Amino acid sequence: MNGLRTITAMAAALRAKEVTPRELAEQALASIDRTDDALNAYLARTEDRAYAQADEAARRLSSDPHAPLLCGVPIAVKDVLTLEGAPTTAGSKILEGFVPPYTGTAVGKLLAEGAVVVGKTNCDEFAMGSSNEHSAYGPVGNPWDTSRVPGGSSGGSAATVAARTVPMALGTDTGGSIRQPASLCGVVGFKPTYGRVSRYGLIAFASSLDQIGPFTTTVEDAAITYEAIAGADPMDSTTSSRPVEPVLDGLRAPISGMKLGVPKEYFSDGIEPGVREKVEKAIAVLQDTLGAQIVEVSLPSTDLALSVYYIIAPAECSSNLARFDGIRYGVRIQDGSLHASYRATRGTLFGPEVQRRIMLGTYVLSSGYYDAYYRRAQKVRTLIAQEFTSVFEQVDALICPTSPSVAFPKGAKSDPLSMYLLDALTIPVNLAGLPGISVPCGLADGLPVGLQVIGPRFADGRVLQIAHAYEQATEWHTAEPEIAQEVKG
Amino acid sequence: MTLTGAEIDHIAELARLQLTDESRERMVEQLSAILDHVARIQAVDLSSVSETMHMGEEVNRWRRDEVLPSLAVEAALANAPDSDGHYFKVEAIQEEQA
Numbered sequence: 001m002n003g004l005r006t007i008t009a010m011a012a013a014l015r016a017k018e019v020t021p022r023e024l025a026e027q028a029l030a031s032i033d034r035t036d037d038a039l040n041a042y043l044a045r046t047e048d049r050a051y052a053q054a055d056e057a058a059r060r061l062s063s064d065p066h067a068p069l070l071c072g073v074p075i076a077v078k079d080v081l082t083l084e085g086a087p088t089t090a091g092s093k094i095l096e097g098f099v100p101p102y103t104g105t106a107v108g109k110l111l112a113e114g115a116v117v118v119g120k121t122n123c124d125e126f127a128m129g130s131s132n133e134h135s136a137y138g139p140v141g142n143p144w145d146t147s148r149v150p151g152g153s154s155g156g157s158a159a160t161v162a163a164r165t166v167p168m169a170l171g172t173d174t175g176g177s178i179r180q181p182a183s184l185c186g187v188v189g190f191k192p193t194y195g196r197v198s199r200y201g202l203i204a205f206a207s208s209l210d211q212i213g214p215f216t217t218t219v220e221d222a223a224i225t226y227e228a229i230a231g232a233d234p235m236d237s238t239t240s241s242r243p244v245e246p247v248l249d250g251l252r253a254p255i256s257g258m259k260l261g262v263p264k265e266y267f268s269d270g271i272e273p274g275v276r277e278k279v280e281k282a283i284a285v286l287q288d289t290l291g292a293q294i295v296e297v298s299l300p301s302t303d304l305a306l307s308v309y310y311i312i313a314p315a316e317c318s319s320n321l322a323r324f325d326g327i328r329y330g331v332r333i334q335d336g337s338l339h340a341s342y343r344a345t346r347g348t349l350f351g352p353e354v355q356r357r358i359m360l361g362t363y364v365l366s367s368g369y370y371d372a373y374y375r376r377a378q379k380v381r382t383l384i385a386q387e388f389t390s391v392f393e394q395v396d397a398l399i400c401p402t403s404p405s406v407a408f409p410k411g412a413k414s415d416p417l418s419m420y421l422l423d424a425l426t427i428p429v430n431l432a433g434l435p436g437i438s439v440p441c442g443l444a445d446g447l448p449v450g451l452q453v454i455g456p457r458f459a460d461g462r463v464l465q466i467a468h469a470y471e472q473a474t475e476w477h478t479a480e481p482e483i484a485q486e487v488k489g
Numbered sequence: 490m491t492l493t494g495a496e497i498d499h500i501a502e503l504a505r506l507q508l509t510d511e512s513r514e515r516m517v518e519q520l521s522a523i524l525d526h527v528a529r530i531q532a533v534d535l536s537s538v539s540e541t542m543h544m545g546e547e548v549n550r551w552r553r554d555e556v557l558p559s560l561a562v563e564a565a566l567a568n569a570p571d572s573d574g575h576y577f578k579v580e581a582i583q584e585e586q587a
Contacts, residue, residue, distance in 0.1 A: 101564040194544045208544050237550040238543070307527035318504060325505070327577050329568035338580045339505075347507030352515075355506055359497070359516055360523060362504040372531070378540035380530050385541065416519055417526055433544040 007167045007221040011069040014061055021054035021061070021072030021116060028074035028118045031165040034486055039141045039163060041156040043079045044087045044120040050074070057114040069224050071114030076169040078157050079120040080127050081107050081212070082201040086117075090203045091125040091135040091153075094349035095330045104201015105236065106170060106212045106229040113228050118166060121156030125351045126321065127172055127205045129153050130180060130422045131413065134353040139410055142185060143481040144447055148407040151181030154215070158185040161215040164484040168216050168225055172202060174209045175309055176402075176426025179438040182215055183402035183450025186440045186479060188471075189215050190222040190464070193457050194433030195240040197226075198233035206316035207238070209309075209430040218477055219439060219468040223247045226460065240458070247461040255469045256291025261395035265302035266425050271404045274444025279401045282441040282451045282470060286399065289473050292466075295395055299387045304380050305428040310420060311364050311377035312431075318361030321354070356416060385432040392456040397466055401425055402438040402450035425452065435460040439467045440476040448479070490528070491521045 004010045004019070013019045029047055036042055057072035077083060080090045082100035089095045103111065111117070124134040132140040132155030140155040142148040143163040150159040154171030158181035161169050171178040173191035182189025190213045197212045204210060214225035230244045262283060267276065286292045326332030326345035335344035350358065364373035391398070403422060413419045429436040434457055438450035451470065455463040471477050497516045501508050508516065562575050571578040 098568055101560055101567060234552060237547070238545050240545065241547060301533075304530055304533065307530050310523060310527050311530075326570060327579055328565075330570070332570035334580060336580070338582050341580055342505040343507035346505050347501075347509075350506070352512065355508075355512065356516070356519060356523075358504050358506060359500050360520055362500050363492075363520070363524075366500065366503060373527070375540060376530050376533075376535060377527075378542065379535040379538040380533055381541040382538050383533070383535075415522075417522055420523075 005164055005167060006218050007069055007073050007216070007224050008218070010073045010167060014072045021057040022051060024072060025050045025054040025074050025116050025118060028166050031163070032119065032160070035163050035165060035483055038146045038483065039143060039159050040138050041122055041140050041160040041163070042076070042119045043089055043091070043122050043137055043156070046083070046086050046117050046119055049086065050116050050118045053111070053116040057116060060114055068113040068228070070110060070228055072116065073168070074116045074118045074166050075110060076119050076121050076157060076160050076166045077107055077117055078123050078154050078169070078171045080123060080172055080203045081170060082203070083107050083117060083120070086120060088120060088203070089137070090127070091123045091137060092350065092354070093136045093331065094324050094345070097331065098329050102201065105198035105233045107201060109229050121154070121160060121169055123156055124153035125354050126203065126317070127153040127174055127177055128317070128353050128357055130176070130419050132156070133410060134351055136351055142407045143483045144186065144407065148409050148447070149184070151184035151403070151407065153177040155181050157215045158182055158187060158189065161185070161187045161217060162481060162484070164217070164480060168214050168221055170212060171215055172210055172212050173430065174206050175313060175430050176423040178213045178215065179426050179436055179450070179452060180403045180423060182438040184407040184448060186448030186481070187215050187217055188219055188222050188437065188439050188467070188477070189213070190226060190437045191429065191435065192226060192230060192460050193435045195238055196230045196244070196460060198236040198239050200233055200235035204320040206313040207320065208316060209313060219437070219464055219471050220251060222437070223251055223464045226464070242458060245461050247464050250461050250465055251468050253465055254291070255466055258292045258397070258466070259295055259395040260286060260292045260466070261295050261297035261391055261398045263297050263299045263302065263391070263398055263400055265299050266400035270421070270424070271401055272406065272444070274406060275401050275404060275449050278442035278444055278449040279451055283399060285473055286470060290469050297391050297395060297398070299391060299428070301380065301384050301387055302428060305384055305431055306420060306424050308377045308380045308384065308431060309423070309427045310360070311373050312381065314357040314361030315365050315374050316361070318358045318365065321358055353416070381431050384428055388428070388432045388434060397459070397462060398454040400452050400454070402452040406444050406447035406449060429454055433457055435463045437463050437467045439471050440479065441470070441474070442476055443479060490524055492517055492524070
């Protein structure tokens with residue numbers, strides 16, 4: 001890729017006329033061709049559309065000196081996000097052949113900036129999973145070791161950015177589905193505050209938790225993307241009407257004197273020693289090199305978050321996925337009567353993890369169990385959010401590991417509960433609607449480890465600022481898997 | 490707690506999921522294990538805690554009551570497995586009584 005790895009580098013090269021948008025698109029598509037047998041990161045390539053967009057971007061760059069930074073830059077989009085005319089499956093057989101009639105807001109905003117979409121990325125079916133093994137179209141390989149998982153559910157987006165085929169890919173994060181795969185693939189993954197990015201055109205999993213965000217190789221690129229996609233949207237009434245603060249302006253401000261909380265519950269025995277060691281070193285960098293003040297804090301209800309999540313998320317999933325009935329879109333399996341066809345279609349075409357969550361959600365919402373499960377979970381959710389609020393009266397942000405483990409071998413976690421436990425450190429952030437980011441903070445036995453920074457609601461700029469300061473004080477964001485050398489070509 | 494096969498059948502019927510014998514067996518085992526895990530919220534004192542019903546701070550979002558362009562019928566029907574004219578077509582809704 002001419003050594004061009006970032007949005008900022010590509011934007012500069014485009015303006016210096018060292019490269020054209022079409023060449024960047026061609027290189028991205030060629031590098032996908034070279035790597036995707038090993039990675040399986042893509043469910044669809046949008047080649048023709050990409051070249052048309054690239055040519056349009058070239059015209060814009062030549063006539064508009066203020067063209068946005070993303071103009072002419074190749075990007076990829078998780079397959080739960082709609083792009084008009086491009087096949088969208090959400091990683092499910094039930095949507096095989098579905099071609100959305102409209103483009104979602106976040107993707108539409110990137111297109112309006114001139115970004116060039118080269119493909120739709122693989123993911124766990126309907127974004128339900130932590131390893132990408134629940135995609136109906138096969139698992140994604142981790143670029144650092146293709147026998148291992150990339151994390152999930154946005155595994156394809158994480159893998160393609162880690163392999164340096166595109167500088168940015170959009171993902172979605174319901175319980176950690178951006179931050180955890182970013183951690184396991186050694187890239188930056190940012191989940192904005194709930195309500196900052198419109199969910200219009202995102203195939204819903206759990207509407208009170210879902211949020212769209214970017215995978216990038218640098219924090220600056222994440223900030224650029226965030227500024228492009230954030231903002232109120234009449235098509236999503238849960239978007240906030242607060243004005244979006246410009247995050248790029250404050251990105252380079254020093255963080256000395258900032259109070260950073262280390263929540264002791266996030267350093268339990270379940271954290272792998274290699275992960276703990278790298279995160280502790282990162283905390284030392286924040287303190288000794290960058291002058292932040294480190295304070296131990298407590299979030300006592302942390303161990304309840306997983307339970308709350310696995311009640312609320314399946315409940316919302318069972319409701320949201322009721323729309324997949326084989327009537328208006330997707331695939332239908334006829335079985336003699338309407339009722340029988342519903343059962344056959346859903347029972348045959350939803351994969352095991354999706355069926356499990358629909359069953360669990362239906363159960364906790366069913367008569368007789370609603371109060372004991374769903375209503376109680378909604379109350380504990382309040383407790384968890386309140387604990388964050390009171391901790392943020394003492395500190396500016398929190399720092400902790402993103403994932404308790406590094407990337408594990410495909411097939412290693414066959415029991416659903418053991419897979420769910422991998423999200424223990426990311427889930428509380430979704431329950432409280434907070435912004436969170438994962439930045440690379442080292443390699444443990446050759447596999448990436450991520451540092452998570454969590455901020456108060458709407459402090460997206462501060463989270464990016466802290467992550468950027470850490471990134472610039474270390475070299476970890478420049479570490480690339482071998483497969484990225486192939487991409488360089 | 491252990492869910493019974495009959496409970497699994499009842500939930501599957503509510504969710505319109507046709508389960509194979511094998512997946513029914515697995516559901517009994519796996520859902521029971523997950524429910525055992527999440528049961529820890531039962532012990533928390535929540536007498537003075539209110540529910541989080543939504544994540545937003547907005548109250549009402551108003552817009553003008555005016556007709557805006559929306560999806561054309563052809564586009565809305567383009568993905569349907571079966572359609573007839575301007576309609577989605579489904580199988581018989583009423584079943585014959587034996």
